Amino acid sequence: MLHIVNKSATERSSLESCLRLATKGSAVLLIEDAVYAATNGNAAAAKIQAAAADLKIYALGPDLAARGMAGRVLGGVNVVDYGGFVDLVAEHSNCQSWL
């Protein structure tokens, strides 16, 4: 399963719910305002790092850059471009958008 989250973790609970319910080996792609969670010092950073033990965590590069966050990405988070987004969707048999 590919989980896609697009809401800020410091405003909504979608990332928290996603990480709680995603099963081991799943992928989580952070896009739009969700990318803030994958940056150094964010209140959600510890949750992302803990989750990275069991899940593959990705963040969309153009959304990081648009928010001035390109240089602040947490270790263990894989930055992908739009082509990488397409690859992730193609590689997984199903996906869930946490709107």
Added chain:
Amino acid sequence: MSDMDEMDDGSGIVKKFMFLNRKAPHGTVYALEGLEVVLITAAFDQDVSMVFTDDGVYQLMKGIDTKGIEVKDFSKTYRALEGYDIEKLYVDQVSLDARGLTEDDLIVDVTVLSNDEMANLMAEQDVVISF
């Protein structure tokens, strides 16, 4: 014109307006719309404070590059506020801390307020408009 006439059309009355920005810049249209309303309000010679709390502090990040998502980069516009006599920019310390940010990460000079200072600033306003 007499004082009474001035009262009738409301001119000469200065109120304390706070524009409260609590949303990150690109995920919703609130940040851009809020900024445009503030620029319009500058024409009315009111006592305007612009406040950034919660994810709103992300609006002021340095180094924003929106080419990849093909939307307008309005972050430079915050630097123009001074030219419209909007010089009271306040940022919430608690919100910066929760996001691993400091004043040095921000594109404009701001006054960083503690929890109590922010609470008092909000309480003393005549009008608070939230985005």
